[in-house]
Amino acid sequence: MRPKRKIGLVLLMMTLVLAACGGGQSKEQAGGNEGDQEKVKLTIWHNFAGDDLRAKSVRSFIDQFAQDHPEVTLDAQAIPPDGYRQRLSTVAAANEMPDVFFVYAGSQSSELHQAKLLQPITEVLDAHSDWKDKFLPGAFDPYEFEEGQIYSAPLGMSATSILYYNKALFDKHNVKVPTTWEEMMAAVKTFNDNGITPIALGNKAPWVAQSTIIGSIADRVTGTEWFKNAAAQQGAKFTDPEFIEALGYFKELVDNKAFQEGANSIDNTQAEQYFIQGNAAMMISGAWTLTNLAASSSEEQMKDIEVTTLPTIPGGKGEAGTISGGAGGGLALSSRTEGKAKELALELIYAVSGPEAQKAIAESNSMVMYDTEIDESKVTSLYYKAFNLVKTTGITPVYDAYLSAEAAEVINNGLQEIMMGGPVEGVAQKLQDAQARSATP
Amino acid sequence: MPTAMRSKGFIAIALLPALLLFLIFVIIPVFWSAYYGFFSWKGFGDATFIGLDNYIEMFKDPIFWRALRNNLILVVSSIVGQVPIALILAIVLFKNSFFSRFIRSAVFMPMVLSTVVVGLIWGYIYHPQFGIANYVLEMLGLDSWTRAWLSDPKVNMLAISIPINWANVGPYLVIFIAALQNISPEIHDAAKIDGSTGWNKLMQITLPMIWSTVVVTIVLCISGSLKAFDHVIVMTGGGPAQSTELLATYMYNSTFSVYRYGYGSAVSTMIMIVSAILIALNYFATRRKSS
């Protein structure tokens, strides 16, 4: 008798636990089906989860869409950026994509496209041609996977190689703001002699040096054409002398102690703070620094900071006075969304990346790939300067937007290696090998 | 006396729920993931069967071997660091006085903190410009010892192992305290009469009594160190130039950053194989000692 009663007890406990677990589920389903049967269910995933102005304005456009469309049950999920890739990859493995989701420009979106998980949004762009036409040249480049078919509209621009400099420090030590490589090296020397870090760099996340420095320097040396060919592995290789030379310039900065010691172990935010507090004279960084500084620094600190482009390089084939950059991430549409849901999903994409949204994003100290006017009073003075700088300069490609994910990883790590004293030729060879592997399927 | 039948019923009912849950949620996914290791697969889209190619590539990749070496550094540092420190603290603090309760709680605190906080703090300690470590060395006149602790590949793995050990002493301390509870006071009294104190008592009485727990903690050190991930991700991200890469961060990057899911699965299977080998070695080593 006794053991049986105990068996019953254990079974009862198990059932209770399972019931408790299942309880959450049935409640959820009930929640989902609540209300009108004709309601269309839409899911949107994005990583605008934080408290910064841009994230808030993107979320407000999503909320607005939900209000304007009572016929839609909108499930909007703000996913922490740290886990966004992992989350999206996992659901992609199970083919469970949400209807609309944020994708990064570059390897992530192209991999998802190759796996046939995306469908073009060309029709909504064509339906609002005035909107489409105001995107800056090159805005759709990372998303035009087939001729004439566009898969996303960028929500931002990544201008990645702005030269920020502390004017007060330049004046104090009587240094000329560098416009040529020679002047750059002279400035590096003078600041080092005076115990000031010439260039602040936080390369702990190893994409930083690649995205902010090498893309622009290499473009100055090799020209854009060469890079696009090398990325496509057609007629150019990363072991070509011009690229070795470009890496050599980066090495020259390293060898002359242009960066503070241990730059590989501090992160971008710390480097920004190091710079804004006057410990470093320059910083080569992207537009995100504007957003970060707007949130963490005072106007007082920012008033000494000016922006310009990287200096020219003697004998280089590339255009001078350019900034590397390109379209940022945007919203994409799942290939499984069809019919009424698809129509509404496209409308949702328009609502969140349309003209009003672009303007709002631009006014939250964050650059866009879209021709829009901004209200000077709404942004920081530093952002306004950079905004106008970027408007007038040419844009050259960012390396990792064109390289395969693996090759991007290789050049990122390779630059850290050079900073640790590694040889440039070895890095060039590894990059070439990695890109060749992915270019030839 | 319970009959054999009743014992069987008890065994089945007491063991089956745990076993079933474990089989479904741990063992099946593990084999499933190991199976992906034989494919070239991005994690989505089409997969191609490639046999052992992932494993062959792994053995040829110097980064894999470096990651393995780094993991072994952690294994060794945790066995010679965490375990003895925790054991000594457990013995010293094995009283219910306010003081030892306070110290015990304090030692455990790094464990309750998120790894992000631990990483940030140690980032400040090791900071190349205003770090406390370098400051202290300068105060001591050891200027030549100062360096960028986390980016110098000669020392950074060692530098990382310190906070990992520091943060993990707590759980081992708790485990040892619990184990010490199980030694009955008579044994302590008997030891006193024999005149065994201090070191002798530790070696002759305490250690043998809790030996099975010591073995378990070593197993936990091995398995924990080979799975180590969080602290390194926060402090260095495996860099610079993959000098602090661990097997788990290597696997994570392959899987989620480079879109090589099949390869990542092969790496994670390898993590299990390596830990299994080490644990088997430990089993034989500790068995001989205890007998």
Next chain:
Amino acid sequence: MNLQTTGTENASGKRVIMKGLSGFVKLLLMVYAILTLYPLYWLFTSAFKSNQDFFTNPYGLPKEWMTENIFRAWELGNMGRAMINSTVVTITAVVLTILLSVLAAYVLSRFEFRFKKLVVVLFTTGLLIPIHSTLVPLFIMMKNIGLLDTYGALILPYTAFELPIAIFLAMAYMSSIPREIEEAAMIDGSGWWGIFSRMILPLCTPIVATISILAFLRFWNDFSFALVFINTQALKTLPLSLSLFSDGFGTDYALTMGAMAIAVIPTIVAYLILQEQIMKGMVAGSIKG
């Protein structure tokens, strides 16, 4: 007379040395404790700093106490709801872990049966598994059985992954409980369930508390499973709220620290409560001896 005095003098001299030694040990322990408590202090002061203050003044007290960090983090991170979810998930999973693991450990440490070795080896492998590799298979599996996006999607895998450690700790602990206790009970006519619930379980209080602490921390802080297996906002757990304020380009430290300070309090409370339970074994120990 003389001899006696020297004797006491010797003894008291030894006592002084011993006292000095224990004072020195105490001092060392205090220093160690400060080193381990400092991060907590740092977290709680940083939680009240502005972003600017956080960077310019990383070690000192806040220049201005920004209590709004806490409130804004609470609101933006939807931390009230997340706290409830984390509590439900963590406590259920801890209770389940304890029940299943202590029972299993008892069987594995006291009985001989076929396949016992196999079961032990199987649980050992459970210690070795890097969780990230199981995300995709678990996701697909739970999708198919309809478990995804429920509390169960966290509770069951949490428990399953914690079982190996729990079972091993409990087995190691039980191996030093003398078998005579059970033999005596059996003569009294108690069945296995009776022995287990009336004798073994109370004796195991210290290790149960230990397992609870470890499991609690693991479940409370888990990010990966919580990120992937839960969709619905209303079911999300705390760790997701903590990483909301960092975007790969920069981190809002004021809010991150605020959120972390909130999230760490329950773990401290849980630890302090459970630590008392570990020491309760002392009483049990003296009875059993």
